[in-house]
Amino acid sequence: MWNGAGRGRTGLRAKRKELLREVYDRLMADLGPQKWWPAETPFEVILGAILTQNTAWKNAAAAIGNLRRNGLLSLEGILGLGAQEMEALIRPSGFYRQKAKKVKAFCDHVGTNWNGSIEEFLSRDMESLRTELLTIRGIGRETADSIVLYAAFQPSFVVDTYTYRIFSRHGWIEESVSYDDLREYFMEALDPKVQLFQEFHALLVRIGHLYCRKTAFCQPCSLRVFFDA
DNA sequence: GGCCAGGACACCA
DNA sequence: TGGTGTCATGGC
Numbered sequence A: 001m002w003n004g005a006g007r008g009r010t011g012l013r014a015k016r017k018e019l020l021r022e023v024y025d026r027l028m029a030d031l032g033p034q035k036w037w038p039a040e041t042p043f044e045v046i047l048g049a050i051l052t053q054n055t056a057w058k059n060a061a062a063a064i065g066n067l068r069r070n071g072l073l074s075l076e077g078i079l080g081l082g083a084q085e086m087e088a089l090i091r092p093s094g095f096y097r098q099k100a101k102k103v104k105a106f107c108d109h110v111g112t113n114w115n116g117s118i119e120e121f122l123s124r125d126m127e128s129l130r131t132e133l134l135t136i137r138g139i140g141r142e143t144a145d146s147i148v149l150y151a152a153f154q155p156s157f158v159v160d161t162y163t164y165r166i167f168s169r170h171g172w173i174e175e176s177v178s179y180d181d182l183r184e185y186f187m188e189a190l191d192p193k194v195q196l197f198q199e200f201h202a203l204l205v206r207i208g209h210l211y212c213r214k215t216a217f218c219q220p221c222s223l224r225v226f227f228d229a
Numbered sequence B: 001g002g003c004c005a006g007g008a009c010a011c012c013a
Numbered sequence C: 001t002g003g004t005g006t007c008a009t010g011g012c
Helices: A009-031 A042-051 A057-069 A075-079 A083-093 A096-113 A118-122 A126-133 A141-150 A161-169 A179-189 A194-211 A222-228
Strands: none
Touching (some): A009 A179, A042 A141, A057 A083, A096 A118, A126 A141, A141 A194
């Protein structure tokens, strides 16, 4: 699956652990703590996770700002909105018609199955929460893991485009690796600590923003640049 | 004007 | 199971 698969499993895990520790330490030394996620409540984290899908955070933040200014940053507020009103408010986030349906689907789910309680919905074991999130239309693996990690504070590693891009460009994983395999790659090697998972993911996104664009000087990405320095 | 951004899903072979 | 098209605004 990933490179180095010929080694013994124990040795491979130790090697991976060593690599991830080195990457994390260097990123942290270079960039410092990122202190994600920029949201005030778990519900806001969830909205952000949906609205930022394939979208720059700034645009998602603009949509959340619209909801906040109208006093609609709550399950009840969202459920009381018509489809067109919702679309107009979240328009800056892009894909606004689809995202309006996704946000509504999530709120409907919690309203129907959890009596509208976000707190109760989030308060249980990690796998149960993750599995249920994945049954909701519009919530895929990355969004589910973001919600588990940043809203429920459970250690589910979030794999995103930058994680994949950086690790495949360094030859640490195969390009064909799946989301779940890459998630397992991290979760087998790292201590299951929420803060560690949050910071690692945030640092990878940060370094991605800074140096790992698809164009220009991104190959090799800056991670390799400062590794070689 | 073109490329890209903190994806998910339907559809097809 | 894997590849491809679609959704769409805003910044650079």
